[in-house]
Amino acid sequence: MPALHPPTRRERQREATYDEIVRVATDLLTEGVELSLRAVASRMGMTAPALYRYVANYQELVDLVAFELDKAATQTFMEAAAKYPDDDPAAQLCAACVAFRRWALAKPREFALVFANPIGSETSDRRDLLTLATSGHYFTDLLYQIWVRYEFSYPSLDELDPIVRDAVLDPLIPAKAEHIEPEDRGLLWVYMRSWSALYGVVTLESTGHCDPRVIQSGALFRSTVLDWLEPLGLAAEADRLTKVIDDELAQDRPPVSE
């Protein structure tokens, strides 16, 4: 809800400082500096306790930064996808997935912060922020567009586990779902399943719990994505999309002679 009166000078100042905090914190992390309240404050020419006027504690700062990093990362996914026309959501999804992996490998610290940051089951603000995650919205939207176009099959509501049914009808995960008819909410189940697969490889690769050569080759990631073409009704497009994926992956491994 927007403020009734235009923001006063104090309010604008406050918001500016708040934004600067998040921006500086994000910058620090990007520069490889360990994130800390003191570091953020000192770079802003302030002292650490002052930050408590803006964030409740350290964890809240981390969560804000995570949200911001996710937003920035999603921007890069969108840029990668923009190389393909908007009426080709399948190619866009492939490009976005590769971009997601690219980001996770290039910035493992950021990736861990955003996607491996443990979230307690507490019904906290942390969950709320997670539900807003930009990347989740972006990927669900791409999946939805693919469905509109290719009409892949998805489980009907009564095929779903009752608990899952509740979950897809009133989703608590980041998903652009309001415009999806209740009967079509089985789509979200497909989303969760495919996201889990993508998340698996990428986390494995990003955290390094994987043979480095397998990471370098990109084969594990490639196979995983290819396996999901069929369930998404893209079997007929497999050759074309494989090329899209390989093109994007080639970009990560510049043609070195040796």
Place this chain on the structure above:
Amino acid sequence: MPALHPPTRRERQREATYDEIVRVATDLLTEGVELSLRAVASRMGMTAPALYRYVANYQELVDLVAFELDKAATQTFMEAAAKYPDDDPAAQLCAACVAFRRWALAKPREFALVFANPIGSETSDRRDLLTLATSGHYFTDLLYQIWVRYEFSYPSLDELDPIVRDAVLDPLIPAKAEHIEPEDRGLLWVYMRSWSALYGVVTLESTGHCDPRVIQSGALFRSTVLDWLEPLGLAAEADRLTKVIDDELAQDRPPVSE
């Protein structure tokens, strides 16, 4: 290489202290206490700097604990599998997978430490320790037994990406592979792929990056495991194994009326 002479008194003392450090550290983590050199030392009636006679730094302690936790967790996987006969590796694998998930959900901190702990690409001792991970050995062995019995198909060496071929011929991941013939090393590829899928759901659930209701229902995990029965040549056994999985999952959700 074993010592030529029997261990002297000093050596035995030293080893005992070393073991106590790892044990105490593991205990602390299990009790929910934040792991720190000072906490470990003080519980042992020592001061923190003394620990530097045994571990190079904090990270090394963490890695040792991670290794130990992995070993202990694998023990629970084996116990869960032991409910099924040794000549039924398929049921044992299903039970072990559910036990893996059970452990990850019950001890998210420990799980994160062992399986989401970032490992740099540095060719460090950390990698070496990872390569020895007990759980990896256990799961590859189960997969191998399933192959012996059901002879599911796997890629031949020349079907594999050349880089991946090197990786499966001389694996750097935790895997019991020495006894697998080079021609059959495509098995390890199947292992990596299936492990990546399992890892994905379980990490998603354990870290909480998932709708809590989906976790509670276990449906995402269940579907993922079921999808892997066919590639492992277990399609004919699907009904039986589904029951195994559901039985094991039911154990996690005790029959509450409401």
Place this chain on the structure above:
DNA sequence: TCATCTGAGTTAACGCCGTTAACGGTAAAC
């Protein structure tokens, strides 16, 4: 046996960290 040396432990200290409490000053509010 006695001198020597090794090494496991100590204390003290440094520089970080998150966080709280008490206080000052400035800008908004009445």
Place this chain on the structure above:
DNA sequence: GTTTACCGTTAACGGCGTTAACTCAGATGA
């Protein structure tokens, strides 16, 4: 013009990993 609310300060607490200098018992070697 006075009061109030708020943004920032300094000081301090307890914790962390880590290093340096030292002590002292136990093994070692002549």
